[in-house]
Amino acid sequence: MASFQTLPGFREFYPEDLARRNHIFRLWRQTAGTFGFAEYDAPVLEPLELYKAKSGDEIEAQLFSFTDKGGREVALRPEMTPTVCRLVGAKANALKRPIKWFSIGEFYRYERMQKGRGRCFFQFNADIFGEPGPEAEIELIGLLVQCLCSFGLTAEDFYVRLSDRNLWFYYLEALGLDEARIRAVLGAVDKYEKYGDDAFKGYTEAHGPLAPELKAKILAFLQVKSLAALEQTLAALGGEKLTARLADWKKLLGALEAMGLAKFVAVDLGVVRGLAYYTGFVFEAFDRKGELRALAGGGRYDDLVQKLGGPALPAVGFAIGDMTFALLLEQRGLMPTMVQAPDVYCVIGGEAERLAAFGDIQALRAAGFRVDYPMKEVAFGKQFKTAAESGAKLALIYGGDELAKGVVKIRDLTDRSEREVPRAQVAAQVRDFFSAS
RNA sequence: GCGGUCAUAGCUCAGUUGGUUAGAGCACAGGAUUGUGAAUCCUGGGGUCGCGGGUUCGAGUCCCGUUGGCCGCCCCA
Numbered sequence: 362m363a364s365f366q367t368l369p370g371f372r373e374f375y376p377e378d379l380a381r382r383n384h385i386f387r388l389w390r391q392t393a394g395t396f397g398f399a400e401y402d403a404p405v406l407e408p409l410e411l412y413k414a415k416s417g418d419e420i421e422a423q424l425f426s427f428t429d430k431g432g433r434e435v436a437l438r439p440e441m442t443p444t445v446c447r448l449v450g451a452k453a454n455a456l457k458r459p460i461k462w463f464s465i466g467e468f469y470r471y472e473r474m475q476k477g478r479g480r481c482f483f484q485f486n487a488d489i490f491g492e493p494g495p496e497a498e499i500e501l502i503g504l505l506v507q508c509l510c511s512f513g514l515t516a517e518d519f520y521v522r523l524s525d526r527n528l529w530f531y532y533l534e535a536l537g538l539d540e541a542r543i544r545a546v547l548g549a550v551d552k553y554e555k556y557g558d559d560a561f562k563g564y565t566e567a568h569g570p571l572a573p574e575l576k577a578k579i580l581a582f583l584q585v586k587s588l589a590a591l592e593q594t595l596a597a598l599g600g601e602k603l604t605a606r607l608a609d610w611k612k613l614l615g616a617l618e619a620m621g622l623a624k625f626v627a628v629d630l631g632v633v634r635g636l637a638y639y640t641g642f643v644f645e646a647f648d649r650k651g652e653l654r655a656l657a658g659g660g661r662y663d664d665l666v667q668k669l670g671g672p673a674l675p676a677v678g679f680a681i682g683d684m685t686f687a688l689l690l691e692q693r694g695l696m697p698t699m700v701q702a703p704d705v706y707c708v709i710g711g712e713a714e715r716l717a718a719f720g721d722i723q724a725l726r727a728a729g730f731r732v733d734y735p736m737k738e739v740a741f742g743k744q745f746k747t748a749a750e751s752g753a754k755l756a757l758i759y760g761g762d763e764l765a766k767g768v769v770k771i772r773d774l775t776d777r778s779e780r781e782v783p784r785a786q787v788a789a790q791v792r793d794f795f796s797a798s
Numbered sequence: 799g800c801g802g803u804c805a806u807a808g809c810u811c812a813g814u815u816g817g818u819u820a821g822a823g824c825a826c827a828g829g830a831u832u833g834u835g836a837a838u839c840c841u842g843g844g845g846u847c848g849c850g851g852g853u854u855c856g857a858g859u860c861c862c863g864u865u866g867g868c869c870g871c872c873c874c875a
Contacts, residue, residue, distance in 0.1 A: 366848090366866065412875085420875070422799090440875050473799085476869070638875080654874080680875095710833080741833040749835045760833065772834080779834090 450671020
């Protein structure tokens with residue numbers, strides 16, 4: 362039993378675990394590439410202010426923060442958004458538009474662990490800067506869906522709930538509410554799915570009871586589940602802002618439909634996304650069975666770059682976490698068992714044969730083949746067993762008989778056929794075998 | 799921050815009302831087997847029973863504390 366344990370909530374990745382993680386990262390990275398996103402990275406440790414400035418002091422309780430030896434207040438990054446805003450903000454004028462960036466990194470939050478949540482986790486982050494219209498959301502939701510589909514997940518497995526904080530603001534404004542009341546209503550809307558009518562308690566405490574006909578309209582809006590229903594509800598109100606916003610919705614949903622992604626997207630105004638720097642469309646991806654926490658979340662945050670000291674620059678982004686995502690893949694049987702199999706396994710008779718084999722082993726490895734061999738002298742029978750278990754496709758046999766004849770025996774471990782080739786030709790033969798298959 | 803639950807070999811777990819030197823399967827290693835495939839048989843290594851204290855002639859077992867895991871609440875940027 363080891364005397365030292367990992368810190369609570371932290372994870373260790375043994376080779377099989379890391380193979381699974383790398384598989385996920387590889388497909389995310391590849392998918393982002395197909396959408397034309399460029400990869401960036403940034404420090405894991407940041408000034409505490411970066412996060413306080415954005416979200417307020419209550420967030421600090423869930424940060425891994427401390428004072429460094431230079432007396433600086435610092436925190437391990439809990440998310441990527443403020444960091445990427447700083448990066449983009451600093452060079453905004455020099456960057457080619459549209460700015461489409463992604464990253465894969467580790468994040469830290471000082472929280473209690475739960476299913477699908479630890480104190481450290483990885484996130485895929487994708488963001489588009491400088492694009493004020495729904496064109497950015499179209500691209501990002503398309504990317505989000507493809508990031509999940511590339512693993513074999515389908516519309517049976519997950520969907521994206523789409524909502525809009527602007528729409529709520531304009532709608533509640535049209536109903537005559539001031540900003541403080543609007544924010545209180547949004548808080549209630551966020552909690553309504555979970556608590557039902559109790560969700561309005563907070564509002565009642567701050568602003569007194571909500572007029573029944575007003576509440577009815579809010580609840581009706583919450584029930585809107587389609588573009589048609591949305592148009593119908595808004596038609597009665599009219600107004601410039603709402604009309605323009607409705608046009609954005611049509612553009613966004615029309616484009617997603619044209620991409621063949623309509624089946625992944627659900628209009629759901631119940632999504633508001635809690636605290637927030639979000640200013641427009643917001644979206645979250647969930648498993649269809651509703652057993653897991655959110656797979657991904659994102660939205661528009663047009664004010665954040667400026668708030669963090671950069672120029673005014675509209676932005677949209679989302680993040681996919683690795684923990685819930687891995688759980689979903691495992692549940693659906695889509696997590697492949699990763700084996701690091703060699704291409705070639707060498708069966709070696711004795712010490713003299715070993716020296717002969719080393720020449721070929723080194724040459725094959727230099728040529729890019731994965732080659733393995735027993736490190737100690739082992740009985741032939743056992744070596745063949747090891748060769749088969751290793752997953753190698755070819756075995757090279759360096760026995761006394763072969764070397765006496767100046768040949769090496771090549772065994773195809775798949776069909777069990779064997780042939781002898783002159784030693785000088787081993788590398789070429791192996792190359793031919795793998796280029797043919 | 800709060801609640802529930804659990805902790806014995808690398809893994810999954812047995813372990814009797816508290817009673818000799820704490821077990822099994824799997825995995826790993828060696829052998830049967832010095833030239834050919836996931837079999838079989840044998841053998842072996844591996845444990846401060848999470849940690850600390852208490853009760854007792856005696857604690858893996860009972861009690862208290864503590865640390866950690868899992869699950870849930872709050873929160874979820």
